Amino acid sequence: MYPEPTDIRVLVVDDDQEFQKIISHYLTEEPRYSVESVDSGQQALEMLQKNSYSAIIADYLMPEIDGLDLLRIVRSQGNSIPFIIYTGEGCESVAIDALNAGADFYLVKGEDPAPQFMVLIKNLGEIVARKQADEALKISEAENKKMLSLLKATLEATEDGILVETVEGNIVGYNERFLTIFNLEKKQVEGRSGAEIWALISDQIIPEPKRTIQGSTTGRKNQPVLLSFKDSRVIESHVRPQICEGKIMGRVWSYHDLTDRVHAENALRESEAFNRGLVDNLPDYVIIYDRTGKILYINSSGIISLSTKKGNPIGNQIYQYLLPEHHRIVRENIERRFNKENVPPYEVRLVRNDSTILDVMVKATIIPYQGSDAIMAVLSDITSRKEGEEALERYAQTLQITVNALASANKKLNLLSDVTRHDILNQIHIILNYLDIASSENSSHVPKDIMKKIEDATSIIHRQIQFTRSYQDLGINKPEWQNAQKIIDDLSSQNITIRNDVSGLTIFADPLLPKVFENLLDNSMRHGKTVTEVRVTAELAGDGTMCLLWSDNGVGIPKEDKDKIFAKGYGKNTGFGMFLIREILALTGISIKEIGIQGSGACFEMCIPKGSFILQL
Known part of the structure; x- marks a missing residue:
């Protein structure tokens, strides 16, 4: 599964401007798509020189440069941009030629474009996502090669002699400085073991009591060893294990020329x-x-x-x-x-x-x-310990984010499946039953009460589909700071007066926050019965949270229903409005409850935590 791209720029190439508009219409119904259109293959090549696009959609039949020729030109330039070509009915051979020439997908024009473009949008997103993932992998491989080259260059640039050997003692790497320190040639090192190398250079070094050439016999690990050469040089030797995923893979020996420093330290020790x-x-x-x-x-x-x-x-x-x-x-x-x-x-x-x-x-x-x-x-x-603690904390945070994301995705999928499979099918069964009743009537006209029931069921299906559209967008985009006063001012109602007493309040919430207030207004209009006025106020609580109150003058909500109204499917309408409100607010830690008195109107209290609001007086 590839990460879903969020910004897809599409270049449409078609000499039929009306068909350009149709393609642009269907694609831009999704905000992530942006479309630019040209009339010919030549114009498309010019646009590709100036701009960067995520994909190309081209008609096959065009004058001068047709869609297939354009595809071949683009591919000959080494451009692997996703390319989709569409043809008329009966042009299967063109589609095959297009795929052989490097097209990623083809589309056959038909009388009903809607299903075709749904397929196009689905496949286009997947093709672009796959292509972007492939490009990212190529970049990663190039970066790895670059890092390897940089590592080799760094190894050669260091002033220390470096020797790398496996746990079995076989030499797998060294730098020129190592050869210089020990007066060796490459042919003396290639294919040798560490023990054989030490045997070659042992006559250059002055033996010291209780010390081997390769290290100390004291048993202390990773302690530096000073090697005194017969030509008066002093080389500091270090050995470090090569550890990969907790397993020792080999050893790295480093040799640093300390001649000047050691002589200075000896003089200092003699004077102190x-x-x-x-x-x-x-x-x-x-x-x-x-x-x-x-x-x-x-x-x-x-x-x-x-x-x-x-x-x-x-x-x-x-x-x-x-x-x-x-x-x-x-x-x-x-x-x-x-x-x-x-x-x-x-x-x-x-x-x-x-x-x-x-x-x-x-x-x-x-x-x-x-x-x-x-x-x-x-x-x-304690650097290693601190880094380990930080890495563990980052891993725990990443794991928690992943768990939360999977839980949220599973919850949304289950709910959307329930709505689309169960609730909407129920309403379709109602419509079919009433249509059956209407067809059995001995009249050429369908009774009004049956038509009203069919209309009501259809309306419910419409609202349920609207809910799934809103719910699938929930949590997809990052939370943002939003002007509460402006959101409330933008609400419109012909029969209800909205008194907005919220001023200077900015809320950090999901971009679907306006849907919260739209659903609250819809709830007052549908269930408040006698509602003529809604008032919105904000007050700072003693614990530092901000309380946002939505109050109406309707019949109110019975005490036994105050918690139930936020459950999925509860209510006389679709049963999703208040549920969606709670889900949107909960994304940024905002809680909601109903605190009104039955008979005096409904009152919804939204508590915004500290750090999630800004109040400018």
Whole structure:
């Protein structure tokens, strides 16, 4: 099932302008269709150069360029636009030629166009939906190829050497930087296993106690390993599992040249008495800063993530690495700590040197540092956890939306089926029975009472069909802001005065909201009996909701019927008017109930929740 298109632009090509009008009439009965017409195949080709269309409908018989020639020209230009051709009766061979030439559908002209165009509209929507889905798939495949190319280019652009191997140890990928670091050629890597590669390069590396070339023997996973080369280079090695749908598919090794940095850190360690070995090896960020927020020390993990081209973060303000909305809470917690208050762990967001956002949990305490009190904070990366929580929430929301949509669709289908199959058939049986009675009368004239009953049943069928048309549109379009005063002002009634005391009220509701007030007016006119006036008012309730009241001066509604009137099929007419009102309002959380007093008139109270209305005084 393809998504139903909402905007279908159709180009009609026919040298008969009257037939153009007929096609446009039938198509534009559905709002999603818009039609442009031309008189010849040449004009159609010119329009296709200037405009974009969803489909083409062309007559076969036209001077100069007929419909079949136009189809062949369009297809020869590589245009796969849905193309429908129509022919006269007895032209089945033309239809076959059209389909062979790439037409998506054909239509044979007949004496009764209505059924044919119903078939045309149904097939046209499906053809356009399928074509749009195919185009979207092509775009998606092209994007995937583009992303793959971008990934390969990124792999080659990185300064790190990259090696990818399967869980069995077979090499499946590498970049040029990897070959450069280890002085290898492609032919030495192609078709080799990881173990064979390490055997080739082991003589370049200075062995270290309790460490293999590929990683650490300490048992800690994903810890970086420094490889010291005989030419004095220092390479940092990382390994990460490749995980797809929860399954480890292989490993990715990365090698980063840390020669300059390691030499600098060695010089720094020789000049300092403070042993930072343990802190530097922590995966968390450890930052020491003073009361003003100035960074005095940051461990290796923090330097890697927060250093920029301008240098490492030491000496900078901690606030320049925080999102602006977290400045206040960090500043307040600094003061609380220096005031000896207990500050529980809290979450903030950091901006890394690659502009990515990192969610961290902050745990801190006051320590003496270089002769003064300072704050030592440990920042633990919780980004993956947060992303997982957000993804789970999005999935739950999507699932709920899907469930609600399926429930709504099933409800509508059941109701429409019930109306069309049961209720309308009942009325047809009534008409047929009365026609049978009338035919058995020994008179050339049908009695008026029988004709009146047939007319009433026909009227009911008409209203039931009107209801199904309205109900099938329910919830299809997005809710929108609507001027309640204008909707009520647009109501018309010859015998009832409508007092509109609603001013400045805008309601967020389904586009069928005007149908609510039309049905309320119809209900007052049909069932109020003595109604001469309707008054509409609005008042703000104590809980912040807006109450919209529709009151008439008719006979009112009995207490036992107040809830029943909103049930499907209840009432003396079709029994769908009040039901449709409740369904339309419920789409945006608006409730309705009848609170009038029998004998004093009906009063319908519509409660609009906060956030779904705007009142301008």
